[in-house]
Amino acid sequence: MMPIWTKSGKKHAVTLLKVQDCHVLRYISKEESGGKTSKLLVGGKNASPFFKSESTMEIFKEAGVPRKQKVSTFNVTDDAIIKPGTPLYAAHFRPGQFVDVTAKTIGKGFQGVMKRWGFKGQPASHGQTKTHRRPGAISTNKAAKVYRGKKMPGKMGNIYRTTLGLKVWRINTKHDIIYVNGSVPGHTNCLVKVKDSKLSTYKDCNKNPPFPTFFADGDEKLPEDLYDEEMFQFTDPSITYA
Amino acid sequence: RISSDGKLAKFQPPPKPVIIDKQKQREERRFLSPEFIPPRGRTDPLKFYMERKDMIQRRKVFNIPEFYVGSVLAVTTADLYANEKANRFVGICIQRGGKGLGATFVLRNVIEDQGVEICYELYSPRIQAIEVLKLEKRLDDNLMYLRDALPEYSTFDVNMKPVSHLDHEEVPVNKLQVRMKPKPWSKRWERPKYNIKGIKFELPEKTMKEAQKWSQPWLEFDMLREYDTSKIEEKIWKEVSEELKK
Secondary structure: OEEEEEOOOOEEEEEEEEOOOEEEEEEEOHHHHOOOOEEEEEEOOEOOOOOOOHHHHHHHHHHOOOOEOOEEEEEEOHHHOOOOOOEEOHHHOOOOOEEEEEEEOOOOEEEOHHHHHOOOOOOOOOOOOOOOOOOOOOOOOOOOOOOOOOOOOEEEOOOEEEEEEEEEEEEEOOOOEEEEEOOOOOOOOOOEEEEEOOOHHHOOOOOOOOOOOOOOOOOOOOOOEEEOOOEOOOOOOOOOOO | OEOOOOOEOOOOOOOOOOOOOHHHHHHHOOOOOHHHOOOOOOOOHHHHHHHHHHHHHHHHHOOOOOOOOOOEEEEEEEOOOOOOOEEEEEEEEEEEEOOHHHOEEEEEEEEOOEEEEEEEEOOOOOEEEEEEEEOOEEOOOOOHHHHHEOHHHOOOOOOOOOOOOOOOOOOOEEOOOEOEOOOOOOOOOOOOOOOOOOEOOOOOHHHHHHHHHHOOOOHHHOHHHOOOOHHHHHHHHHHHHHHHHO
């Protein structure tokens, strides 16, 4: 995470996300998948092809791509279908866009009720016998049972969570890095899924995004760094309020 | 040319000038700002590389001078609510923290009998000028004990003139031993964990002996705590100096 300053002098914290060898693996049509839209399978970071079963390696062989560590699905409209095997780059996103980031949260293991659900526990002194971090009562007398989904101790973390509506401040095309506002679920160097935001306030935020994606061998030659309009670039002199 | 004899004098070449290569003397002393050295962790080195690029870019446009904890600085920031839209603060640097773009330094001064500490970010675009009025080092890395010292040690004249310092000379170390206000202090500075050498402790010997009970002599031999930065520093110094020369 890094600080970033706007032209008015305000500071924001930013997370760096690297797009590492992303390729489109397979196209699944609407009828095949059984959903409302067709799907595209996308694979992430390269990994070793050894000690894996034939069935898992089939998908990668068809696309002609080395084995990927993470495979995720994206729901796509019919006009945005991409041929399997095309590489995806960070320039697919543009600064000023809003993005949702999904990842597995940091696993905390088996945790008690105070850390997992934020219960208040019991006082430390004044006669408490062996009861300082326990849940207390779990149901009422009339219910005569414990409801399903009752908050109790258990394994915490290591589940998929999404942070919605994160602004993209900057894109580095040379190293394929996306600078995303705020914090993102997961530990450092974990694999993350980045999608266009589903929030209705950011529906019209994209002005001419690269559609269906940014092709490196195309005509567009982008500069090494793409900045948002409001972001302070270090090539400018210091800010003055005149 | 005709000399007084009337015959042509033999041509005497002028004496060779003595060239003192001051650049060589300057290069012997290197200073790498502490925020360039990455902390020990599992982060990808690419992240530190990107941060360093930004830091070097900022240094090309705006001059961040070399300074240490204990030097007196004057900082002008852009302030929306000030008269001239600019705010100047003079103080002694008591702490340098943070790594990368978020590096900070705290300046302390006593203005009209009120102690004031301001924490500035080195790479913030609102800072318009940093001048080093007095470049010197002290016996410690962290001068937070000045809060419990007599106010005369933290007062610096707001209009003081910059003290000149030659480039090739070594940075002077001020071996001042500071006198403290009576206890209670904000922290127990006599305890060995702070390892302070710049205080003149006027406490009874009994207190000093009792403070040694909290000493942890095994810490300096702990191998897992070792972080040798010499090689990393070399690489980063080469990178930074090459980029800044361009």
